[in-house]
Amino acid sequence: MDAEDEIAPAVQSILDAARSRADPGGERVDIEPRSLSDALSATEADGRAPVIAEVKPTSPTTEGTRRDDPVELAQAMVDGGAAALSVLTEPDHFGGSPEYLERVREAVDVPVLRKDFILRESQLDAVEGDVVLLIVRFVDDLEGLLAAARERGFQVLVEAHTEAEVREAVAAGAEFIGVNNRDLAKLDVDLGTFERVADATAEGTEDVTLIAESGISTPEDVRRLRAAGADALLIGSAIMNYEESDNPAKIVRSNTERLTNAESRTRDNERTDGRTTETRQS
Numbered sequence: 001m002d003a004e005d006e007i008a009p010a011v012q013s014i015l016d017a018a019r020s021r022a023d024p025g026g027e028r029v030d031i032e033p034r035s036l037s038d039a040l041s042a043t044e045a046d047g048r049a050p051v052i053a054e055v056k057p058t059s060p061t062t063e064g065t066r067r068d069d070p071v072e073l074a075q076a077m078v079d080g081g082a083a084a085l086s087v088l089t090e091p092d093h094f095g096g097s098p099e100y101l102e103r104v105r106e107a108v109d110v111p112v113l114r115k116d117f118i119l120r121e122s123q124l125d126a127v128e129g130d131v132v133l134l135i136v137r138f139v140d141d142l143e144g145l146l147a148a149a150r151e152r153g154f155q156v157l158v159e160a161h162t163e164a165e166v167r168e169a170v171a172a173g174a175e176f177i178g179v180n181n182r183d184l185a186k187l188d189v190d191l192g193t194f195e196r197v198a199d200a201t202a203e204g205t206e207d208v209t210l211i212a213e214s215g216i217s218t219p220e221d222v223r224r225l226r227a228a229g230a231d232a233l234l235i236g237s238a239i240m241n242y243e244e245s246d247n248p249a250k251i252v253r254s255n256t257e258r259l260t261n262a263e264s265r266t267r268d269n270e271r272t273d274g275r276t277t278e279t280r281q282s
């Protein structure tokens, strides 16, 4: 898909900023990553839904900016049972920074995803993380960038929004594919996106870890997406929007613990769509 095809002005602005951001300079990173597969499997084995909890101070669809210490937030998310963390490093639209990621990764022992809009190889070297995000729609040479990320030791979460993008990600060799429920053309969120795309690509993604992204805010949402085939769930706003009377650990916990009794596991069992799969390891 053409990156400039139908895109929300806020997303165009994010892309423009990513294109004009100076290269980080310095050395090429060389990472010994914490395994995302192992972290997701361990949570699963513990009878909980694997949640990747996101530290996102603000976003184009959020009002205001949270000024909480990212390290305290991250620790609360891990205390709440997050299998892994995602940290925004995009500064201009999400209030993130590579330094936040560095501090968070030092403070926790779960894998940390660098959430940013990476368009070219040099941007991979801004900071060490365990996983980087590449968005199919925005990357010109997905295979090349995937290889460049892996050469540095990163695991890669390849983000898609449509069936065609998932197929592109699979063809490029992605092991982790995120299906974003947020349409970057309009910024609407529709959990049905994951359901439709996972169903349409069931044949072909058997060996892929599928992650449902965006718009997930209740244990019911988690159950619904797990039933549709999500191996893990990426949750940002629902945690970041916690009220003063609440806390992020409690919100993460509510989205994992309550699933213990749900009959929703997908990949290790016979799926409701009749697809039988094996336990995923990579």
Ligand SMILES: O=C(O)c1ccccc1NCC(=O)[C@H](O)[C@H](O)COP(=O)(O)O
Pocket: 010, 011, 054, 056, 059, 060, 061, 062, 180, 182, 184, 187, 213, 214, 215, 216, 234, 235, 236, 237, 238
């Ligand atoms: O979050 C946004 O408003 C946003 C706007 C434009 C492009 C990307 C955006 N978010 C990136 C993400 O992928 C989400 O932060 C992530 O999936 C978590 O979503 P949510 O739980 O809905 O915060």
